[in-house]
Amino acid sequence: MFEQRSKMLDFFFKFSLALLITITLAIVLWMVALGGTKWLSYWMSQILK
16 A cells, blocks of 8 residues: 555656646747748848848
């Protein structure tokens, strides 16, 4: 019983850690994409001027 519980806790900890890393990566990528599009539109407006 105790062994199973510790396994569950271990799995839960690993799962939450993986979820946290995934969310962080997603936010970072989203920020980069937003910044990239902003810079791209800025450069386009500079070139087209």
